[in-house]
Amino acid sequence: MMDAFGRFGLTINNRVVRTPLAIASMAGIVDARYVIERKDHIGVAFIGGYAVDRPTMDAAREIAHDGTRTEFLYDDPVKALSAEIALLNSTDLVTGINLRGSSPDSFARIADAFGDDVVYEIDAHCRQAPMVAAGAGEHYLNNPEELVAVVRTLKTKKVTVSVKMRVGVAADDRALARKLWKAGADILHIDLMDSGITKLRQIRNSCPLVIIANNSVTTFDRMREMLSHGADLVSLARQSDIDTLAGLDAAISRYADAEGWYNSPKQLCRGGDIRALTFCCMPVKECPLIPVLSRIGLSRDEYVRLKLDSVKGTPLDGGPNTCFASLAWCCKTSSPCMFRDMTLANEGLSKKEYMRRKRELSATIMSRVFHDVPSDESG
Incomplete structure (x- = not known):
């Protein structure tokens, strides 16, 4: 792992990140088993999303019931997450848990259960109507004061906090990034949608947080484009097959070893x-x-x-x-x-x-x- 630190200089949650590649959560799909199959080619994994209170668990069941999407369904989120985290503890990955909750207390209960073993990712990204109506997902981007309250509550637990968001939903992405920085967030996990690198550069210029860029990272050229405009890591979701991850991991390692600065910016x-x-x-x-x-x-x-x-x-x-x-x-x-x-x-x-x-x-x-x-x- 010291070789990885010398190569990339990345740490998250006081752990060395092996490579600046992450797996983003996909509800009903990305669990510990999914991650372990790909563990040799990533540095960070966000499992989930996991509903952590009654309103969001009911919303997950409603989403799953219509048959168009899968969800993780259970009655006890702490028990369900305990099993997943235990499996991932055998790896050298930085583990994040993507959580869908409707109140700061819902997130606090999960943090009380797992302490600083994991990164807590607030899901402000899901746009499924039942989840938004429950007060989670994109609800937070339209009500940033509530998102800030969740971040602040989690930070009282002395844990590492990530916010998963998509650009173009909040009134001002740059202002939101600065609010989250002030609230104590550590990581912004950004779905760039169709905005390209413009929004990424704007957010990088607005805060010093670790930035994980997500959206259509399937080639090394795309990865370097993200890294050269402000990202510290990139994440893959639907395209997180083993071949793609292995190719990107090898390419960024070669680049870092040759160039000395893996995410050097454009001038x-x-x-x-x-x-x-x-x-x-x-x-x-x-x-x-x-x-x-x-x-x-x-x-x-x-x-x-x-x-x-x-x-x-x-x-x-x-x-x-x-x-x-x-x-x-x-x-x-x-x-x-x-x-x-x-x-x-x-x-x-x-x-x-x-x-x-x-x-x-x-x-x-x-x-x-x-x-x-x-x-x-x-x-």
Whole structure:
């Protein structure tokens, strides 16, 4: 597992994530057995969704009764979940349980039963009419104050909280992301629907939470598109067959080993998210960097000081023959630059190590940008 941490640097719920691939919940389908069959090619699994109180259990039965969808049906959610979690404890996966509940107390009872052994995923995603009418699923996206209350209640139990949501339902996805960050959520599991990467980039630029991107991830190109616009992981649902997962796992491992930063962003001037500030040059001309600095509340001078102070004493500190006399201002290795490459050769710094250092710089910048949890007034 240390190799996995060195490769991806990912931890969730205080456990190393083996690969940035997750299985998303599918009601009536994704249980421990389903996950164990695929365990060699994933890092995280969200089983469920599981109804955890009377209103949602009744809704699950109503959905199953019409014959168009399957559901997990039981009378005792704690007993049902205990059996599933016990099976998954034999794996090295990060286990999440996707829960459909109609009140904060319903989620709290499950957290009391299982403590910090699992990630608790609030299902704000299901759009089946009976479940929404029961006060779960998409009901929460239309009533964000109720979703925030569930997050806050779960966080009093000192557990890791994920929110599964689809974009385009809430009035403002960016504002909702910030509200969930303030409430204490740890993970946003986002079904991008047909919005492409635009919404993903907007949400990445709005909060520092772990982001799992979901929707039509069937090829490595699609996976990299998600990762390069803000995702930390991607998840698969209907396409989570073993062959697809194995191919994606192998491809992202090869990419990380070769490039040094598995989810490196596109450069800011090419549509990247704010992690790409690590690749930006000095703010000496009008370019996409300037309005981004304004939006995140950094003056040009503060930005310059932040980058130079952050690389002091590191291999990125040098580079007198580069455009701005420091590798701190140099671009991504996918962009040709003879001055950067000459400097790397002179310093004995591989492109992989350079990108790893750029990732560290990006993390420092992100910590500065998202240092303060948003106030009520900021949305």
